[in-house]
Amino acid sequence: MSLDTATPAGSSAGTPARQPSPSAVTKADIAAAGATRRRNAAKWKLIVGTICTLLVIIPIILAQVLPLPDANFQDLGARRLPPFTDGHLFGTDQLGRDLLSRVLHGGQVSLTIGLLAVLVSGAIGIILGAAAGYFGGWVDTVVSRVLEAQMSLPLLMMLLLVVALFGPSIPVITFVIAIAQWPEVARLTRSMVLVEREKPYVSAARILGLHRIQILIQHIIPNVIKQATLVVLLLLAQAVLLESALSFLGAGPQRPFATWGRIISDGQDYITTSWWMVTLPGLVIVLMVVGVNLLGDGLRDRPRRKKKGA
Amino acid sequence: MTNYILKRLGQGLLTVFLTVSTVFILIRMAPGDPAVSYAGPLATSEQLAAVREQFGLDRPVLEQYWIFLQQLITGNLGQSYSFQAPAMQVVAERMPYTLTLAAAAILLTAVVAIPLGVWMSRRPDTGREFGVNVLTIAGQSMPDFWTGIMLLTGFAVLIPIFPASGFATWGGLVLPTITIAILQIALISRMVRREMTANFAAPYLTVARSRGVKNSVLTWRYAMGNSAIPVFTALGTRFAAMLNGVVVVEVVFAWPGVGSLIVRALETRDYPLIQATVLLTALLAVGVQLLIDLAYPLLDPRVRLGKAATA
Numbered sequence: 001m002s003l004d005t006a007t008p009a010g011s012s013a014g015t016p017a018r019q020p021s022p023s024a025v026t027k028a029d030i031a032a033a034g035a036t037r038r039r040n041a042a043k044w045k046l047i048v049g050t051i052c053t054l055l056v057i058i059p060i061i062l063a064q065v066l067p068l069p070d071a072n073f074q075d076l077g078a079r080r081l082p083p084f085t086d087g088h089l090f091g092t093d094q095l096g097r098d099l100l101s102r103v104l105h106g107g108q109v110s111l112t113i114g115l116l117a118v119l120v121s122g123a124i125g126i127i128l129g130a131a132a133g134y135f136g137g138w139v140d141t142v143v144s145r146v147l148e149a150q151m152s153l154p155l156l157m158m159l160l161l162v163v164a165l166f167g168p169s170i171p172v173i174t175f176v177i178a179i180a181q182w183p184e185v186a187r188l189t190r191s192m193v194l195v196e197r198e199k200p201y202v203s204a205a206r207i208l209g210l211h212r213i214q215i216l217i218q219h220i221i222p223n224v225i226k227q228a229t230l231v232v233l234l235l236l237a238q239a240v241l242l243e244s245a246l247s248f249l250g251a252g253p254q255r256p257f258a259t260w261g262r263i264i265s266d267g268q269d270y271i272t273t274s275w276w277m278v279t280l281p282g283l284v285i286v287l288m289v290v291g292v293n294l295l296g297d298g299l300r301d302r303p304r305r306k307k308k309g310a
Numbered sequence: 311m312t313n314y315i316l317k318r319l320g321q322g323l324l325t326v327f328l329t330v331s332t333v334f335i336l337i338r339m340a341p342g343d344p345a346v347s348y349a350g351p352l353a354t355s356e357q358l359a360a361v362r363e364q365f366g367l368d369r370p371v372l373e374q375y376w377i378f379l380q381q382l383i384t385g386n387l388g389q390s391y392s393f394q395a396p397a398m399q400v401v402a403e404r405m406p407y408t409l410t411l412a413a414a415a416i417l418l419t420a421v422v423a424i425p426l427g428v429w430m431s432r433r434p435d436t437g438r439e440f441g442v443n444v445l446t447i448a449g450q451s452m453p454d455f456w457t458g459i460m461l462l463t464g465f466a467v468l469i470p471i472f473p474a475s476g477f478a479t480w481g482g483l484v485l486p487t488i489t490i491a492i493l494q495i496a497l498i499s500r501m502v503r504r505e506m507t508a509n510f511a512a513p514y515l516t517v518a519r520s521r522g523v524k525n526s527v528l529t530w531r532y533a534m535g536n537s538a539i540p541v542f543t544a545l546g547t548r549f550a551a552m553l554n555g556v557v558v559v560e561v562v563f564a565w566p567g568v569g570s571l572i573v574r575a576l577e578t579r580d581y582p583l584i585q586a587t588v589l590l591t592a593l594l595a596v597g598v599q600l601l602i603d604l605a606y607p608l609l610d611p612r613v614r615l616g617k618a619a620t621a
Contacts, residue, residue, distance in 0.1 A: 037435040041443075149325050156557050157572055157591070161333065161584065164576040165340030241453055245558050248455045249573060264456055271463050278463075282456035289451035297447065 038301060045298030052291025056284060060111060063104035071105035071257050073097060080274045091276045093267065103281050105257040113174050113253075114239040120178035122232040125185025126225070132186070133193030134216050143190070147183045155180055156245070163251040170253050177242050181235050188231050192224040230299055237292040244285055260285050318603060322596035327382075329592045330585060334378055337581055338371050344579040348391050365391065365581075378585070387589065388582040392574070397586035401568060405590065407477060408560070408567035412552035414483055415490040420545055423495045427502025428529060434507060449496030458489040458562035477566060486563045490556055494548055501544055505537035512536075538609045546602035550595040 030036055059066065069075075069088075075096035083091040083099075090099035132143035159176045166172045196202070197220060205215045246252050248261030258266070260281050267277025345361040346353070353361070362368045365388075366377060381387050390397040426442070433439045465485060466474040473482045509515060510533055518532055553568075560569035568587060575583040606613045 034435050041435060041440050044440075149328060155551070157569075157588070158333075160557065160572065160576060161336060161588075165336060237451065241451075244453050245455060248453070248558065249561060261453070261455065264453075264459070268459055271459060272467055275463070278456070278459050282453065282460070285456065286448070286452050289453075290448055293447045293451055294444075 042298045042301035045294045046302065049291050049294030049296075049298055052287050053295060054291075056107070056288035056291065057111070060104050060107040063101070063108060066104070068101040068104070069098040071097065071101040080270065080277075082274070083276050083280070090280050091274070093263075093277055094270055094274075099263075099277065099280060102258065102263055103260065103284055106259045106263055106281075107284070109170070109253055109257055110240055110243050110247075110259045113170060113177065113243050113259075114236055116174045117177035117181065117239045117243075118232055118236045120174065121181040121235065122185055122229070124178065125182040126189050126221070126228050128182070129186035129189030129228075130193050130216060130221055130224070133190040134197055134212075134220060140190075143186065147187060150183050156242075159242070159246060160249060160251055163246060168246075168251050168253055173243065173246060173251075173253060176246075177239050180242065181239065184235065185228060185231055189224060189228050192227060193220055196220050196223055230296060233292065233299070234296040237289045237296070240285065240289055240292075315600075315604070318600050322600055326589070326592045326596055330382065330589050333585060333588045334375060337584065338374070344391060344581055347577075347579050382589070387586045390575075390583040390586075391580045392578045393580075393583070397580075397582035398590070400583060401571065401586045401590050404566060404568045404571050405594075407565060408553060408556070408569065410477075410483065411486055411490070411556060411560070411565060411567060412549055414487040415494065415552060415556070416545060416549045418487055418491040419494040419498055419548070422491070423498035424502055424541065426495070427499040428506055428534070430499065430503040431506035431510060431533075432529065434503075443500075446496040446500055449492050450500075452492065454489055454493060455558045455562050457492055458486070458559055461485050461489055462562065474563075482563075486556075486559050486565055489559050489562070490552070498541070498544055498548070502537065502541055505540055506533050509533040509536050535610075539606060539613075542605070542609060543602060546598060550598040550602075553591055553594045553598065 075092070077096065079092060079096045080094055081088055081092040081096075083089060085091065088098050088100070090103065093099055093102065128143050132140040159180055162176050163172060201219065202215060205219055206212075210218075243252065243259060244261035244264075246261065247259045248265045250262075250265070252259045252262050254262075263281045264278050267274065267281070271278050343358075344365070345358045345367060348365075349357050349361045359368070366374060369377075378387075385398065387397045389395065390400050393400045430439050430442055462474060462485060465471050471481075472484050473479060477483065506529075515528060515532055518528060523532070556565075556567070557569035557573065559565065560567045561573060564570070568591060572584070572587050574580075575587060
């Protein structure tokens with residue numbers, strides 16, 4: 001709009017009303033440009049990611065409301081029914097339980113664990129990462145050392161160990177996944193804070209007499225939190241996968257409902273005769289994790305237009 | 311150089327020591343009694359006490375830790391409860407299987423992921439590249455146990471090309487390797503793409519191109535030369551991580567490696583076996599990490615060991 005209105009009215013008097021653009025760049029060129037294609041790709045990732053995620057999450061949230069049989073109700077007369085029989089959309093398992101109901105109720109447990117774990121690891125990671133980046137010195141040394149040590153640890157083995165020793169309850173599993181994931185957030189936050197603390201506004205705040213902790217919390221963290229939460233979204237995908245791997249190995253929660261990995265490991269023995277017991281729960285996991293990953297990718301690649309208005 | 315290696319060795323050994331100590335504490339803190347799982351649920355309390363005494367579990371924890379430290383130095387972590395053999399020996403027998411699987415998987419990953427990532431970075435944001443990009447997202451979104459079962463059903467049961475489990479023939483290596491590699495290829499190829507894209511945008515590459523350097527040389531000598539360190543590091547770190555037992559895949563394919571061993575050791579609360587597994591895998595992982603660092607000067611002559619600035 002700025003170009004059109006800025007043109008002096010007099011100069012266009014002699015030329016046709018519709019002046020051809022002075023630039024050789026046509027609309028087709030712009031559409032084919034890398035930046036445009038990148039923006040479109042990000043847009044599609046966001047759209048498809050949202051659809052995939054919602055396709056899984058909405059039924060999971062509504063599991064109690066939907067007209068489904070109880071997830072733990074056994075009907076030995078209706079064992080291993082294929083999908084779409086007798087109102088069992090996903091079929092039934094070896095004990096005649098409705099597979100869709102099991103997947104949705106198990107999904108509630110998986111998702112709760114995933115969300116809680118991500119919240120905890122996000123909080124730990126941001127606090128420790130910011131402290132390490134801002135204060136430096138021995139704080140940085142300690143945090144960085146712990147990060148490094150955990151990188152070289154046998155991760156899944158340690159998780160299994162803790163769960164096997166302390167029992168597969170929801171708090172233990174949540175805690176274990178959170179501990180497994182905080183380094184990633186911490187490392188990113190640390191590197192961003194390192195950049196941020198050299199900026200003039202930090203010196204300004206210090207001259208104004210703000211306490212160091214106040215500067216960190218009120219000024220630096222708000223500037224890095226957006227990107228840090230983006231990573232947290234990607235961690236949610238990993239948390240769901242990690243939880244399903246644990247429960248596949250028998251280290252998942254049993255009550256109130258078996259989670260996805262457990263459902264798949266239950267179905268493993270019947271794979272040749274009843275393909276749906278493994279395939280369908282697996283596809284649900286893939287759909288959901290692909291959705292979350294696409295969302296995270298799309299949000300990261302999205303051009304940041306808001307900067308202009310701010 | 312020697313100083314650097316010694317310093318890194320010291321750090322590595324410290325990490326290993328802290329790891330095994332953490333595991334020692336965790337095991338003792340946890341509820342559950344190995345004597346019960348050893349002697350069975352029907353054992354009398356006298357039998358249980360005898361078992362505890364035999365394994366030294368009746369002594370104070372600090373004394374147990376002292377004994378454990380002495381065992382660490384001699385490298386003999388005691389008898390495995392369930393295998394009736396030295397724990398280190400049991401783990402060492404399983405190690406080659408895990409090593410074979412990890413090496414095969416990382417080889418397949420490197421062979422597929424590097425060209426794939428380069429291809430993606432040469433044609434960024436085209437329709438086909440977008441398609442491949444989405445495929446890699448799918449690859450990193452599939453739970454490996456599920457992929458494993460699917461491959462197993464497809465290519466061992468329905469179309470019996472490969473053996474379903476174990477490591478009787480080399481064919482048995484194919485399916486577990488592919489299962490592991492799918493995730494790794496997805497991660498590494500995306501990383502290669504990111505690194506290469508950044509290098510293609512760098513001024514030195516524009517200069518080289520304007521001087522008429524051939525495209526293939528630009529890609530493989532210039533851009534790849536500068537992407538080599540991060541890519542190599544990522545591959546090495548992934549390999550080190552796999553040595554800790556590709557637990558899930560080993561369980562799915564009944565692979566006789568360390569991963570399936572640890573699952574069994576945990577179930578039976580076989581303390582010496584758990585500790586031996588953790589010790590050996592941590593040692594190997596730290597060793598591989600050190601080798602990766604030592605290889606940096608080979609990949610990039612600008613790197614001088616010991617003088618590397620910590621960015």
